[in-house]
Amino acid sequence: MTTRTLAGFPVFPIGLGCMSLSHGYGPAASPAAAEALLLGALDRGVTLFDTAALYGFGHNEELLGRILAPHRSRFMLASKCGIFHVNGQRRIDGRPETLRRTCEDALRRLRTDVIDLYYLHRWDKAVPIEDSVGALADLVQAGKIRAIGLSEVSADTLRRAHAVHPIAAVQSEYSLWSREVEIAVLDACRELGAALVAFSPLARAFLADGLPDVAVLGDDDLRRRMPRFLPEAYAHNLTLLEPLRRMAQDHHCTPGQLALAWLLHQGEHVIPIPGTTRLAHLEENLGAAGVRLDAGACAELARLFGRDRVAGERYTPATQADVDTEQFPAS
Template sequence: MSPTRSLGPFQVSPIGLGCMNLSHAYGVPPSPDDAASLLLRALELGVTHFDTAALYGFGANEALVGRVLAPHRHRFTLASKCGMTGVDGQRVIDGRPKTLKATCEAALKRLRTDVIDLYYLHRWDQSVPIEDSVGALGELVEAGKIRAVGLSEVSAATLRRAHAVFPITALQTEYSLWTRNPEIAVLDTCRELGTAFVAFSPVARGFLPGTLRDVSAFDAKDIRRAMPRFAPANYAENLRLLDGVAEVAREAGCTLAQLSLAWLLHRGEHILPIPGTTSVAHLEENLAATRVTLTPAQLQRLNTLVHHDTVRGARYNAATQTEIDTEEF
C-alpha cells in the first residue's frame, strides 16, 4: 500500500483525521487540552490531512485547529468547508457566492492561515445553481484564498456539472461497509475525472468497531439519535452483522476498526478515509490500519456480510435526506 495518497495536488497520509467530533455532533466534546493533545499526537504519528468545517461547533472547530496546528502549518494539508454554517444558533445551508466568500474570510482568521488547501462546498444549496457556488469557489482559488475546490454529499451528475465550471479536486461523502451509496456512481465518476474520494464516517459512526452496544445511552445532542440505523430495534439487528466481520478480523490479525479502514483502503488508491475520534488510543489504532493486508477472499466475505441489503435502517431521516444530493439505493 502506498505510503501517501493523492488529494489533488497534495500528497497526504492514507488515513487523515476528521476533526468534527472534537467540537460537535456526538455529545459533550473533549476538553480543549485533550482535543489539542489528540491533534498534536496525530501530527506526530504522521497524519498530514486534517479536515474541519465552519459548521463544526459553529466555528469552534476551525478555531481549535487554528490555535493548535497553526505553528505547524507547513507540515499538513488543511481542508475545511463552507455552505453550511451556524446562524443565530441554527444550522443554515446557504450556497450564495457572497456567503461562501464571507465564510472563507472568517475561516481564514479562525484557522490562523493565509490559505486553505482544500475548501469544500459542505452541502449544495439547491436554491442556487451548483455552477454559481462552484464559480465563487473558483474565484477564491484565483484570489489565493484557497488552493483547491471540493464538494460534499453530491451525486455523480452534480459532480460533472461542477467539474465543467472548475476542477473538483475532491468529493467527500460517507462511505463504509454499511454505507455503500458511493458505489452506485460517484466512486467511478471520481476515478474518471481524477477527483479524490474522501470517505467520512469510515467506521460507521462507531458501529463497525463493535464497542458501541447501547444506543439508548446517547447524549441528548448526539446526532445519531435522529438516524434510523441507530434506532434501538434496527441497531440490534445490525449488531448481528458484526459476528461474521469479527471472524475476518481475527483471521487478518487486526481489530474491527482496523479491518473497516483497511477494507476502504483496498477499494482504490483514490479513496482517503478520515475517521474522527476523541481518543488517542483509538487514533493510534486507526492509523495502524495501513499495515493490514486483506486477501481477495476476505474482501469478498466482507462485501457479502455487510452491504445495503443487509443493513437495517436508512442513513438519514427524511428531513435530512432532502438536504443531500447523493444517489440512494
C-alpha cells in the first residue's frame, strides 16, 4: 500500500500509538521492552509515532525522546497538549499560556526542537476554540511545531478551528465498533484536507481477538470502567467475534488485520494508530496494509458491527462530557 499524507508528510498507512507503553492498560513496559518495540517499529517502516503529555504524566514523551531522538529525521512525531494531571486529578486546560508552557515542556522531554504535529488533546470548553488554536498557530509561527491537530472534536468545532489556522488532522476513536466520526467528522476532514487519525482502531484489543476474559484486567486498566467491557455487555459483545474470525479466514488474515484493513478502506485520509507493547503484535498490525477488501466485504463488516449490535456506550457519562464529538441518538 502506498503512503498516506499527514500534515504534508508522507507516512506509512499505519502508525504507532505509544500510550500503552506507559499508561492505560496496566503497568508500563520495561525500558528494554519499550526500546525494542520503538526501534523495531522504526526498522519495520513505521513513520508516525504518536504520544501525549498525558501518557504516563510525561513518561511517554520522555521515553520517545530517549529512544528515538537519535533517529529524529526518520519519522514524523506527533504529541498532544491540553490534558494534564495536577495533584492526582485529570485536568483539561486549553488556555493559551498553558499550551505555550507545556509545548516547551514537551520539546524538552522529546529531545527535539520541533514537533511535527501537535494536537489539542481535548477542547477546554471554558476557552473558545479560536483562542486555543490561535496559541498553537503562534507556536507554528515560532517554529516550535509544524502543524496543528485536534482530538475528539465535532465537525462544527473543527470548522471553527480551521478558520483560524489550517487543521492538519483530527484524532478520534474509530473502529468497527466505534463509528461516531461517520456522523460528520470523517467527511469534514475529507472536505478540509485533514487526516482522520484513528486511535483504538482495534477496540482496545477486542477486535484483535486478544481479550477473552475481562476479569483478568488489573485495577489500573482503563477498560475496567468502560461500559462495553462491563461483564454483561462484554458477554454479548464476544458473540460478534465469531463472524469476524470467519471473514478473516476467508481473507487469509487475522481478525485484527481485517479490522484495520476495513478502516484503511474508509478513505485515503484515514490513518490508524494501533498501540502495542509486543513486536509480534506490531508486525501483525502492519501486515494489515496489504489486506485487500472489496465493497461487499466492507459493507458486511460494517453490518456485523452496526451500532444496534454492540452493547454498551463508548465512554461513561463523565468521560463523554469531556469530549466534543457527535453522538448517535440513544437507541
